[in-house]
Amino acid sequence: MNGLYRNCTLCPRNCGVDRSNGPAGFCCESSGIRVASACLHFGEEPPVTAGGGSGTIFLTGCNLRCAFCQNYQISQQRMGADLSPAEFVEICLKLQAAGAENINIVTGSHAVPALAEGIRAAKDSGLKIPVCWNSSAYEKPETLELLSGLVDIWLPDLKTLDSRLSGAVFAAADYPEQAKNAVLYMLDNAPLKLEPVSGNRNGMAYQEKMVSGVIVRHLFLPGRLEDTVAVLEWLKSHADGKAYISLMSQYTPVPFQDSPAESVRRCTALKAFDNRLVSRQEFADLQDILEAFDFQYLFYQELEQSTEWLPDFTRLQPFSNKLARPVWHWASGFID
Numbered sequence: 001m002n003g004l005y006r007n008c009t010l011c012p013r014n015c016g017v018d019r020s021n022g023p024a025g026f027c028c029e030s031s032g033i034r035v036a037s038a039c040l041h042f043g044e045e046p047p048v049t050a051g052g053g054s055g056t057i058f059l060t061g062c063n064l065r066c067a068f069c070q071n072y073q074i075s076q077q078r079m080g081a082d083l084s085p086a087e088f089v090e091i092c093l094k095l096q097a098a099g100a101e102n103i104n105i106v107t108g109s110h111a112v113p114a115l116a117e118g119i120r121a122a123k124d125s126g127l128k129i130p131v132c133w134n135s136s137a138y139e140k141p142e143t144l145e146l147l148s149g150l151v152d153i154w155l156p157d158l159k160t161l162d163s164r165l166s167g168a169v170f171a172a173a174d175y176p177e178q179a180k181n182a183v184l185y186m187l188d189n190a191p192l193k194l195e196p197v198s199g200n201r202n203g204m205a206y207q208e209k210m211v212s213g214v215i216v217r218h219l220f221l222p223g224r225l226e227d228t229v230a231v232l233e234w235l236k237s238h239a240d241g242k243a244y245i246s247l248m249s250q251y252t253p254v255p256f257q258d259s260p261a262e263s264v265r266r267c268t269a270l271k272a273f274d275n276r277l278v279s280r281q282e283f284a285d286l287q288d289i290l291e292a293f294d295f296q297y298l299f300y301q302e303l304e305q306s307t308e309w310l311p312d313f314t315r316l317q318p319f320s321n322k323l324a325r326p327v328w329h330w331a332s333g334f335i336d
């Protein structure tokens with residue numbers, strides 16, 4: 001599939017550049033797989049985390065440029081290491097052996113062909129657990145088709161339906177239409193299927209895990225309640241009863257370390273909304289709105305007015321010990 005990178009139109013950017021000879025295009029990535037971290041993650045939605053945690057693999061690079069990205073070190077500053085196909089397979093199998101409930105590919109939209117080959121090779125080498133695609137949904141259905149038969153669970157964001165906001169904050173004015181098309185593709189290709197399980201982790205019981213299906217995530221941006229209402233209206237019409245809806249309220253200002261030019265760009269973009277923690281009144285309003293929509297399948301986060309959970313990918317353990325157990329890191333390889 002390397003030929004798909006030579007005149008790259010894999011994502012809606014349609015850069016038309018040759019990524020087969022090195023980093024190029026908006027994502028600034030080549031045709032290989034570049035990874036920052038792999039860990040058992042215990043902070044995903046309950047059916048994805050279940051008992052063993054989700055086997056997250058954080059890809060370097062991204063085809064969006066979200067001004068508030070908590071993973072900016074890897075999505076925008078290229079922190080990570082190139083993997084051979086065999087190394088990618090080994091990481092997948094190590095996560096499975098460590099008890100992961102699934103392999104969770106985080107932000108892989110720019111690397112679909114290489115990841116499709118890697119996932120297929122992992123399955124041929126003994127990977128049995130479901131594969132989860134965790135993305136911004138700024139994707140083309142025809143590119144996602146390369147993952148047909150390989151991905152079982154889809155975790156797309158639906159960030160906004162306001163093209164002015166997406167242009168300012170994500171550098172993608174066409175995000176709303178592209179993301180809706182991608183989410184509809186996922187809904188059509190992944191029927192919801194859960195398996196009963198039982199157990200207890202950190203004092204919390206779990207009863208089922210997802211083996212197929214879609215969880216659509218939406219992050220509430222402070223001061224932009226009308227945007228969240230518009231997203232929820234669309235999801236009520238197109239996804240209710242077919243997928244889980246996951247409303248996230250943990251927006252947190254990030255202490256970025258940028259170049260002066262990037263800092264100016266980021267600060268300008270962040271003026272499109274209130275760059276602050278979510279207020280208690282906003283959280284109460286969100287709960288009232290969710291009750292009014294009455295989704296069949298719904299998750300929402302409790303209010304998190306803290307910055308302690310923000311990741312730092314310079315560390316072998318990018319997250320808190322409560323949230324994750326590291327298995328592999330870009331600077332050191334496998335972690336015992």
